[in-house]
Amino acid sequence: MTQKMGFMPGCSLPSYTPEGVKKTMEYLKMVYPDLGGVQKCCGKGTKALGQEDKFKERFAGLQKDIDDVGIEMMVVACQNCYKTIKETSDHTNVESLWTLLPRIGLPEEVKGKGSVSDVVFAIHDSCSTRYEKEIQDGIRWILSELGYRVEESEFSREKARCCGFGGMIVPANPDLAMRVMKRRGNDFDSDYVVVYCAACRSSLMKAGKKAFHILDLLWGPVIYNEEPAPEDVLSSPAKSWINRYKSKHAVRKVVKA
Amino acid sequence: MEFRTEVVDLASNIAENCMGHEEAFCVAACPMHTDVKKYVAQIGGGNYQGAMETIREKLFLPNTLGRICAHPCEVDCRRNTEFGQAISVAGLKRFVAEKADNKELWDVKVKASTGKKVAVIGAGPAGAQAAIDLRKEGHAVVIYDKLKVVGGMMRVGIPEYRLPREVIDFEYSYLEDLGVSFQMGVEVGKDISFDELRVIYDAIILAHGAHKGNLPPVQGKEAKGVFHAVEFLKEISFTHKFVRGGKRIAIVGGGDVAMDCARSSWRIGCDEVFLISLEDRNNLPASQAEIEESLEEDVKFNNGWGTDEIVKNEHGAVSSIRLKKVASVFNEEGRFAPTFTDETKEIEVDTVIFATGQQVEDITGGLLEQQGGGRYDVNPDTLATKLSDVFVAGDASGGVIVVEAMALGRKAAKSVDRYLQNRDLNKARHIKKELSYKTRLDVPLPKGTVNLPRTSGNHREARERKRDFLPYDLGYTEEQAKKEASRCIQCECKLCMTECIMLNDFTECPQDLFSEFIDKGEIDPVIPYSCNMCGGCTHVCPNDYQIGEAFMGMRKDFILHNDGKSPMEGHKAIEIHQMLGFSKVFCTKVKGVK
Ligand SMILES: Cc1cc2nc3c(=O)[nH]c(=O)nc-3n(C[C@H](O)[C@H](O)[C@H](O)COP(=O)(O)OP(=O)(O)OC[C@H]3O[C@@H](n4cnc5c(N)ncnc54)[C@H](O)[C@@H]3O)c2cc1C
Numbered sequence: 053m054t055q056k057m058g059f060m061p062g063c064s065l066p067s068y069t070p071e072g073v074k075k076t077m078e079y080l081k082m083v084y085p086d087l088g089g090v091q092k093c094c095g096k097g098t099k100a101l102g103q104e105d106k107f108k109e110r111f112a113g114l115q116k117d118i119d120d121v122g123i124e125m126m127v128v129a130c131q132n133c134y135k136t137i138k139e140t141s142d143h144t145n146v147e148s149l150w151t152l153l154p155r156i157g158l159p160e161e162v163k164g165k166g167s168v169s170d171v172v173f174a175i176h177d178s179c180s181t182r183y184e185k186e187i188q189d190g191i192r193w194i195l196s197e198l199g200y201r202v203e204e205s206e207f208s209r210e211k212a213r214c215c216g217f218g219g220m221i222v223p224a225n226p227d228l229a230m231r232v233m234k235r236r237g238n239d240f241d242s243d244y245v246v247v248y249c250a251a252c253r254s255s256l257m258k259a260g261k262k263a264f265h266i267l268d269l270l271w272g273p274v275i276y277n278e279e280p281a282p283e284d285v286l287s288s289p290a291k292s293w294i295n296r297y298k299s300k301h302a303v304r305k306v307v308k309a
Numbered sequence: 310m311e312f313r314t315e316v317v318d319l320a321s322n323i324a325e326n327c328m329g330h331e332e333a334f335c336v337a338a339c340p341m342h343t344d345v346k347k348y349v350a351q352i353g354g355g356n357y358q359g360a361m362e363t364i365r366e367k368l369f370l371p372n373t374l375g376r377i378c379a380h381p382c383e384v385d386c387r388r389n390t391e392f393g394q395a396i397s398v399a400g401l402k403r404f405v406a407e408k409a410d411n412k413e414l415w416d417v418k419v420k421a422s423t424g425k426k427v428a429v430i431g432a433g434p435a436g437a438q439a440a441i442d443l444r445k446e447g448h449a450v451v452i453y454d455k456l457k458v459v460g461g462m463m464r465v466g467i468p469e470y471r472l473p474r475e476v477i478d479f480e481y482s483y484l485e486d487l488g489v490s491f492q493m494g495v496e497v498g499k500d501i502s503f504d505e506l507r508v509i510y511d512a513i514i515l516a517h518g519a520h521k522g523n524l525p526p527v528q529g530k531e532a533k534g535v536f537h538a539v540e541f542l543k544e545i546s547f548t549h550k551f552v553r554g555g556k557r558i559a560i561v562g563g564g565d566v567a568m569d570c571a572r573s574s575w576r577i578g579c580d581e582v583f584l585i586s587l588e589d590r591n592n593l594p595a596s597q598a599e600i601e602e603s604l605e606e607d608v609k610f611n612n613g614w615g616t617d618e619i620v621k622n623e624h625g626a627v628s629s630i631r632l633k634k635v636a637s638v639f640n641e642e643g644r645f646a647p648t649f650t651d652e653t654k655e656i657e658v659d660t661v662i663f664a665t666g667q668q669v670e671d672i673t674g675g676l677l678e679q680q681g682g683g684r685y686d687v688n689p690d691t692l693a694t695k696l697s698d699v700f701v702a703g704d705a706s707g708g709v710i711v712v713e714a715m716a717l718g719r720k721a722a723k724s725v726d727r728y729l730q731n732r733d734l735n736k737a738r739h740i741k742k743e744l745s746y747k748t749r750l751d752v753p754l755p756k757g758t759v760n761l762p763r764t765s766g767n768h769r770e771a772r773e774r775k776r777d778f779l780p781y782d783l784g785y786t787e788e789q790a791k792k793e794a795s796r797c798i799q800c801e802c803k804l805c806m807t808e809c810i811m812l813n814d815f816t817e818c819p820q821d822l823f824s825e826f827i828d829k830g831e832i833d834p835v836i837p838y839s840c841n842m843c844g845g846c847t848h849v850c851p852n853d854y855q856i857g858e859a860f861m862g863m864r865k866d867f868i869l870h871n872d873g874k875s876p877m878e879g880h881k882a883i884e885i886h887q888m889l890g891f892s893k894v895f896c897t898k899v900k901g902v903k
């Protein structure tokens with residue numbers, strides 16, 4: 053018996069790209085017609101502050117939402133959501149979008165589209181999943197299916213370094229956070245960096261890199277050298293919340309379509 | 310504010326076991342704990358005066374040790390254990406001592422006089438070091454030596470071609486600068502009794518070395534022409550001759566002392582030099598360098614042979630030495646118990662020197678008990694004896710090399726200083742660190758480390774050098790020294806510190822940070838709240854310490870003690886952010902339908 057699938061975009065991704073959320077869900081809906089959807093925070097931020105009780109309370113709220121709509125297997129596009137659900141939920145299974153896509157394949161029309169690009173992308177792995185080799189492999193598989201050329205840095209995969217955003221340090225120690233971001237930026241020779249976390253993308257933009265979310269490459273236009281990266285939306289709270297609101301509607305619309 | 314036990318436990322485990330301050334292999338192995346790593350780096354960087362100052366913090370004999378130290382640091386050097394090619398630590402020390410040592414760098418400060426008097430018997434390295442340390446503490450110190458010259462075995466054992474005597478005299482002048490007094494040419498037990506000394510002095514350190522040569526029970530050992538290494542080398546040290554010996558000489562023994570005898574034999578004019586050892590070539594106790602240099606000088610090695618008999622002529626003088634083939638040197642329990650086959654051979658010689666070990670002579674008139682080799686019964690931690698005012702150091706207490714003798718001298722001096730102040734000899738003392746020890750450092754080789762060959766030195770041609778007592782090793786040139794110093798791996802852990810920016814803002818290593826937390830029972834919240842929780846530190850930590858987890862635990866405690874709120878001002882925004890992230894406006898749940 054197959055499990056009931058759902059998708060959860062998380063926080064930073066829907067704040068960054070409602071379009072990316074929508075296209076991803078549309079594709080998943082094609083493969084899993086009864087795909088459900090939940091948009092809510094997993095509570096990682098609360099947990100990171102050390103607010104254990106509040107975190108438990110908040111995660112229970114998320115768990116209730118998941119159960120209410122009968123999702124047994126939650127697909128996530130955020131590494132923190134992945135870890136939080138995996139470590140906290142006692143009955144909801146979780147799978148990263150980055151391991152799911154290699155199993156279900158990419159839509160025909162995107163395959164090989166990056167092969168005309170002259171960009172060589174560096175890959176920034178998320179430090180929260182430094183030991184999740186399958187997720188890292190999935191990202192590389194997607195890039196290779198798209199036809200983009202990539203280069204590995206010394207600090208990739210399990211040696212990944214923090215983008216500077218982790219641990220809620222930006223508000224606590226902004227000067228330090230900025231230095232961590234700059235250092236991470238300097239780990240890459242290429243100006244073009246592909247990431248799979250929207251918060252990491254924002255950090256790398258602050259470090260002066262042209263950072264792309266992998267969903268930008270999957271659903272957006274082909275990227276060529278000299279082209280700018282999308283705006284650092286997450287730096288603007290207003291824009292972020294508007295996007296988050298738009299994403300919420302996208303989730304509803306796609307699931308109900 | 311009180312932290313939960315799990316947080317404290319995690320922190321104390323890191324505080325206790327983090328290798329951040331664990332010594333490098335060389336520094337731990339050096340009985341004096343000279344900061345080898347530091348001065349090698351200074352030499353590499355051309356800071357010779359700095360290197361000299363670093364060395365002089367611990368050693369008053371840099372040039373001497375640079376030439377003759379048995380260098381336990383090189384044995385434990387990572388380049389030795391990994392690649393079999395240690396950094397030439399001693400060679401570098403000699404280089405910099407010749408280049409930059411200067412009396413102006415010598416620390417001649419002594420504390421105000423205590424009115425106490427200490428006698429040190431023996432002007433070897435143990436006695437000298439003890440005298441220095443006690444004098445600096447403000448005690449009056451008198452060194453007694455039966456010889457008229459300072460240096461002990463370094464002067465009358467170690468041959469001059471390895472250690473020029475003016476080097477010893479120059480470096481020993483430090484003791485005079487400090488105000489140590491000398492009674493040279495006075496033999497304790499003969500010219501003055503041990504009991505008399507105990508009446509005159511508040512405390513005594515016995516550092517008279519191991520100068521008694523015992524001949525093993527070999528048939529014919531009473532023959533004319535049989536001597537012990539100690540008397541042989543001593544006479545050569547003073548006269549460059551050994552008048553009672555002949556031209557064809559056999560040295561019995563396989564250690565460094567045997568090599569010294571063999572190589573000295575050429576220099577006093579022998580025609581043939583044979584070396585006879587029980588051990589085979591690969592198991593000789595002598596250092597590899599000494600073996601190679603002896604071979605270069607054409608010493609005829611007879612390894613794996615024991616002495617069957619010293620054959621005499623009609624005048625009772627040595628005419629040859631008969632050897633028997635060794636079957637095994639050690640028995641099954643690993644104890645020295647040589648066995649032989651029936652095979653024998655005879656070598657014509659007129660002189661036989663036994664380099665088979667030296668013993669400690671008793672100079673206390675039997676007041677103190679002695680053990681194997683003559684070394685005195687002492688408390689190994691303090692070097693105290695059953696006579697509360699008497700302490701032992703150096704070879705007399707069981708040492709075997711110069712730098713160890715110095716460390717034992719320092720140890721004895723520390724005990725004497727406590728004794729004179731009526732302080733407990735053991736309390737609050739890092740006994741382990743008073744001699745050579747094994748560091749806990751256990752780290753992967755730094756990335757990109759390759760096997761670089763040891764920089765070879767400049768030895769004079771064997772044919773030329775074996776006929777005089779001038780230094781056979783000319784030492785490194787500046788270029789060679791820098792090259793050699795650059796091979797140093799600078800062993801340390803601190804891998805997390807190369808990985809994490811945040812830790813560097815607050816500490817030198819996790820050991821310091823968590824020790825301070827344990828000691829004070831508090832921590833500035835900005836520290837745990839500056840951790841990215843990225844796990845980079847744990848990833849590179851050889852012990853996988855969960856440093857982020859420890860910070861996370863602290864955060865939880867801060868929240869518990871702050872009404873559920875973060876103590877960081879900036880986190881108010883996060884609270885709002887999280888609230889919105891869970892609010893209806895931005896959340897949704899939709900059931901999927903086909
Ligand atoms: C041939 C030889 C070569 C060696 N080579 C090396 C080497 O290359 N590297 C190394 O590290 N170690 C070497 N050693 C070992 C090293 O020399 C000793 O470990 C070290 O010198 C011991 O120092 P000490 O101060 O305990 O005694 P010593 O150096 O032996 O000094 C003892 C002093 O006490 C004096 N003395 C003895 N009895 C009396 C008395 N009754 N009254 C007054 N004074 C007395 C002696 O004259 C002597 O000056 C060598 C030893 C020998 C024998």
